[in-house]
Amino acid sequence: MSIQLERTYEPLTELNVIEVIRELNYFLLEQENELVVNEIGDGNLNLVFHIEHPATKRALIVKQALPYAKVVGESWPLTLDRARIESEALLTEAESVPHLVPKVFKTDRTLAVTVMEDLSDHTILRKALIEGSTYPKLAEDIGTFSASTAFYSSDFHLHPFEKKEQVAKFTNPELCKITEDLVFTDPFFDHDTNDFPEELIDSVEKLWNDEELLRNAAQLKYSFLTRAEVLLHGDLHTGSIFITENSTKVIDPEFAFYGPAGFDLGHFFANLALNHLSQNAHAKEPFNRESLQNYLLETISNTWDTFENTFSDLWHEKAAGPFSKTNGVLKDFLQQTFQDSIGFAGCEIIRRTIGLAHVADLDSIENKEVQLYYKKKALELGSKLIKKRSSFTTITQLTDTIRGA
Ligand SMILES: Nc1ncnc2c1ncn2[C@@H]1O[C@H](COP(=O)(O)OP(=O)(O)O)[C@@H](O)[C@H]1O
């Protein structure tokens, strides 16, 4: 079967996807009929094809956006432009942290396709954490990823014209709307996208009736809507991180856009906090549980420290502009970013507990009563982080709060 490349969009299949990569000459023509193709996408939105030549083990990934959200179906149309955003974000991130993202080999806008490095020797971090694995380089890598991509995309580094060009390039209204709805709005109201067991209704109604919480959630949503500070990944949860002992790769930046610098850090902290809570049920031996939970809290703490140090070093070396030497300017930016990250973490924790898109960390707790218990704890933690974020001045306060949840 052959398809008309570069003319019209059509969803690829395991039978015709090879057409897209032929021109790369990655596989020899004579190897083509030996290639093994599998659609392996397990995310909410896209097709992901793994193409391998078994004899040589050479492999490629072809990721294609569908014109709708895969998890819901054609009733939820979704822009194909997210494939362009994903490719552009990976290429931009690679300018400052090439070792932390998959290599992009080809982008095809018509087919909404990104061809990239195969990372099948890595594991998705969420799965690995649930199983109790730990990774010594995770904190340093994510702190470096967040600080470098933030600094180099910001007004502290770019000329104002270039910064605004970048903001325009990464304008991503449909994907941002998903976050505006699913993270910042629906979980705080009785909305039909929400998804939680009925036994949780008392805890959920407590959130819906908490005026202080709603007011603070509104502030965070407004920051997300208006503060085009840095290029964000936009969905930096533990399912968007591929990992081995020696390597970390951040994948899936289709939600990338210019937003508040604490947003990605907040999502990462939230997903580690959710895993921390869930280890009370997953980890069988008390000693094992304690060391895993300590690892998760150290990872949060070391990620923040790496972010702060890396961003500060870049600032001192490279920040331009009349206020770059003014006392307190960097400190104010870092404090705002830190407190924002705590509030954003709270929103992510709440939406992953009662919103449309859950996390396996909590949902895979087999005993339903125990699962319910930790979901209630998650809601309390999320609510506290949102309401009290301005009172946090050290990362230890955050890790102590998660430990006490
Ligand atoms: N570069 C890659 N190498 C190997 N597997 C990948 C790669 N990118 C994605 N995958 C696989 O496809 C799955 C879905 O990818 P993801 O980018 O998260 O899709 P979605 O945008 O639909 O969430 C990942 O969980 C992973 O198993």
Ligand SMILES: CSC[C@H]1O[C@H](OP(=O)(O)O)[C@H](O)[C@@H]1O
């Ligand atoms: C209908 S999109 C729901 C949810 O899915 C995205 O995550 P992923 O593509 O990594 O599975 C994103 O978090 C959205 O909020």
